[in-house]
Amino acid sequence: MEDDAPVIYGLEFQARALTPQTAETDAIRFLIGTQSLRYDNQIHIIDFDDENNIINKNVLLHQVGEIWHISTSPADKGVLATCYNKTSDSKVMTCAAVWRMPKELESGSHESPDDSSSNTQTLELLCHLDNTAHGNMACVMWEPMGDGKKIISLADNNILLWDLQESSAEAVLSSSTALEGKGQLKFTSGRWSPHHNCTQIATANDTTVRGWDTRTMRQIYCIENAHGQLVRDLDFNPNKQYYLASCGDDCKVKFWDTRNVMEPVKTLEEHSHWVWNVRYNHSHDQLILTGSSDSRVILSNMVSISSEPFGHMVDDDELSDQEDQHQEEKVKEPLQDSVIATYEEHEDSVYAVEWSSADPWLFASLSYDGRLVINRVPRALKYHILL
Numbered sequence: 001m002e003d004d005a006p007v008i009y010g011l012e013f014q015a016r017a018l019t020p021q022t023a024e025t026d027a028i029r030f031l032i033g034t035q036s037l038r039y040d041n042q043i044h045i046i047d048f049d050d051e052n053n054i055i056n057k058n059v060l061l062h063q064v065g066e067i068w069h070i071s072t073s074p075a076d077k078g079v080l081a082t083c084y085n086k087t088s089d090s091k092v093m094t095c096a097a098v099w100r101m102p103k104e105l106e107s108g109s110h111e112s113p114d115d116s117s118s119n120t121q122t123l124e125l126l127c128h129l130d131n132t133a134h135g136n137m138a139c140v141m142w143e144p145m146g147d148g149k150k151i152i153s154l155a156d157n158n159i160l161l162w163d164l165q166e167s168s169a170e171a172v173l174s175s176s177t178a179l180e181g182k183g184q185l186k187f188t189s190g191r192w193s194p195h196h197n198c199t200q201i202a203t204a205n206d207t208t209v210r211g212w213d214t215r216t217m218r219q220i221y222c223i224e225n226a227h228g229q230l231v232r233d234l235d236f237n238p239n240k241q242y243y244l245a246s247c248g249d250d251c252k253v254k255f256w257d258t259r260n261v262m263e264p265v266k267t268l269e270e271h272s273h274w275v276w277n278v279r280y281n282h283s284h285d286q287l288i289l290t291g292s293s294d295s296r297v298i299l300s301n302m303v304s305i306s307s308e309p310f311g312h313m314v315d316d317d318e319l320s321d322q323e324d325q326h327q328e329e330k331v332k333e334p335l336q337d338s339v340i341a342t343y344e345e346h347e348d349s350v351y352a353v354e355w356s357s358a359d360p361w362l363f364a365s366l367s368y369d370g371r372l373v374i375n376r377v378p379r380a381l382k383y384h385i386l387l
Contacts, residue, residue: 004375004376004378004379005053006343006345006373006374006375007048007053007054007055007373007374008345008371008372008373008374009046009055009057009371009372009373009374010370010371010372011032011034011044011370011371011372012370013034013035013036013039013041013042013370014034014035014036014368014369014370015032015033015034015035015067015351015366015368015370016033016035016067016068016351016352016366016368017032017033017035017067017068017069017070017082017351017352017366018030018031018032018033018070018351018352018353018354018364018365018366018372019031019070019071019072019080019354020072020354020355020356020357020358020364021045021072021077021108021357022072022073022074022142022357023072023073023074023075023076023077023148023357024077024107024108024357024358025357025358026108026358027047027107027108027358028047028048028050028108028356028358028359028362029045029046029047029048029108029356029358030045030046030048030354030356030364030372031043031044031045031046031070031072031080032044032046032070032366032372033062033067033068033069033070033082033084034062034066034067034370035066035067035068036066037066040061040062040063041061041062041063041064041065041066041067041084042059042060042061042062042120043059043060043062043067043070043080043082043101043123044057044058044059044060045057045058045059045060045101045105046364046372047108048356048362048374050359050362055374058105058119058121059119059120059121060101060102060105060120060121060122060123061120061121061122061123062082062084062099062123063122064084064086064095064097065084065085065086065087065095066084066085067082067083067084068083068084068085068094068138069082069083069137069138069139069140070082070083071139071140071141071142072142073142073148074142074143074144074145074146074148075146075147075148076148076168077106077107078100078101078103078105078106079098079099079100079101079126079148079168080098080099080101081096081097081098081099081129081140081142081151082096082097082099082140083095083096083137083138083139083140083153084096084097093136094136094137094138095128095129095137096128096129096137096140096153096155097125097126097127097128097129098125098126098127098129098151098164098168098171099123099124099125099126100123100124100126100168101121101123101124102121102122102124105121108358126164126167126168126169127164127168127169127170127171128171129151129153129160129162129171130171134155134156134158134160134176135155135156135157135158135186136155136156136186137153137154137155138153138154138155138156138186138187138188138189138190139153139154139187139189139190140152140153141153141154141190141191141192141201142192143192143198144192144193144194144198145194145198146198148164148168149163149164149168150162150163150164151164151171152190152192152201152214154187154189154190154203155187156185156186156187157178157179157180157185157186157187157205158176158177158178158179159176159177159178159179159187159190159201159203159212159217160173160176161173161174161175161176161214161217162174175214175217176217177212177217177218179205179210185205185206186205186206187203187204187205188204188205188206188230188231188232189203189204189231189232189233189234190202190203190204190234191234191235191236191244193236193241194236194238195236195241195242196241198214199213199214199215200212200213200214200220201214202234202236202244202258203234204226204231204232204233204234204246204248205231206230206231207224207225207226207227207228207229207230207231207248208222208223208224208225208226208231209222209223209226209231209234209244209246209256210222210223211258221258221261222261223246223256223261226246226248226254226256226264227246227247227248227249227250227252227254228248228249228250228252229248229249229250229274230248230249231246231247231248232247232248232249232274232275232276232277233246233247233248233275233276233277233278234246234278235278235279235280236280237280237285237306237307238280238282238283238285239285239306239307240285240305240306240307242257242258242259243255243256243257243258243265243285243305244256244258245278245280245288246278247275247276247277247278247290248274248275249274249275251269251271251272251273251274251275251292252267252268252269252271252275253267253268253269253270253271253275253278253288253290253300254266254267254268255267255268255302255305265305266302266304266305266337268288268290268300268302270290270298270300270339270342271290271292271294271296271298272292272294273292273293273294273349274292274293274349275290275291275292276291276292276293276349276350276351276352277289277290277291277350277351277352277353278290279353279354279355279363281355281360282355282357282360283360284306284360284385285306285307286301286302286303286306286308286385287299287300287301287302287340287377287385288300288301288302289353289354289355289363289365290353291350291351291352291353291365292349292350293349293350295344295346295347295348295349295350295367296342296343296344296346296350297342297343297345297346297350297353297365297373297375298339298341298342298343299339299340299341299342299343299363299377300337300338300339300340301335301337301338301339301340301381302337303335303336303337304335304336304337305337309335310335340377340378340381341378343365343373343375345365345371345373345375346365346367346369346371346373347367347369347371348367348368348369348371349367349368350365350366350367351366351367351368352365352366353365353366361376361377361382362374362375362376362377363375363376363377
């Protein structure tokens with residue numbers, strides 16, 4: 001099998017929720033949450049054996065409802081959070097809870113059980129993020145690089161900061177704020193910045209992107225009409241502290257410097273339908289993944305706004321005088337931004353794209369029909385970045 005060939009896994013359910021297992025940095029592992037109205041919903045733990053190009057799966061039952069969002073603790077491999085639909089009194093609410101998977105499944109690189117049909121295990125409920133008071137949960141974010149004890153949930157127009165108590169058996173609301181004003185005040189998504197000592201988050205509601213300080217719960221910047229239509233997703237550049245990417249229903253992906261939000265620094269217009277997801281590569285921030293309702297996944301090389309706009313910088317001490325002059329001539333021109341590859345393995349809306357937290361060159365995408373595709377950054381580009 002050719003090294004760059006995609007590996008495809010089909011669930012028998014519709015799905016839109018995908019996450020890497022953030023705390024697992026040795027084995028390649030993703031979690032998928034299903035959306036079924038007729039059957040018990042499930043979380044599929046996908047372990048990818050990249051030496052043999054094989055996917056191993058384990059299934060956990062998630063009986064409380066269909067999963068709209070899933071996220072994992074940055075510190076504890078066994079802990080995750082889901083946002084799910086629950087019907088009570090013929091009203092549908094989106095709730096959130098924190099769960100623990102069985103101990104034996106916490107670490108990656110598992111073989112699939114021989115008889116997968118009978119081998120479904122259950123999740124242990126750690127706590128509910130008690131949210132009936134605050135409206136419908138859109139997403140749950142964990143403090144990046146944290147100890148897994150601080151989480152923020154977005155519910156309707158509320159930002160809720162929770163402290164998970166000892167062994168995560170209880171979530172205590174430590175502070176909150178509400179979006180006020182006219183118009184559509186429901187949050188669609190948010191990201192917690194890894195910079196500024198993890199004291200900032202960004203949120204999207206309607207066409208607006210806002211920054212918030214988690215210590216005061218006050219707004220610190222506001223990008224009105226960031227997109228012509230609904231903003232679907234956000235992500236922070238892991239290596240450049242003021243840089244934020246957004247995407248939305250206007251088919252665009254935009255890159256912002258949050259110190260000056262009048263204009264985007266850059267705009268990508270490669271998709272032909274709503275863009276649901278944008279993700280920076282954790283190690284090489286010029287690599288940007290996007291997924292869209294046009295059924296395509298696009299990998300872009302946004303090198304001009306990356307932390308290494310002139311390519312890999314060489315340390316002066318490593319060069320002789322002659323090389324030094326040559327090097328100076330060489331680095332004057334910034335590298336060009338480009339689309340690296342368009343992936344067409346999906347036949348339905350791609351609702352999620354995620355980089356592996358264990359292998360910087362590997363990513364997964366999930367379409368609504370339950371198809372998960374694992375792809376790699378093309379080898380030629382990988383070596384171009386590394387060498």
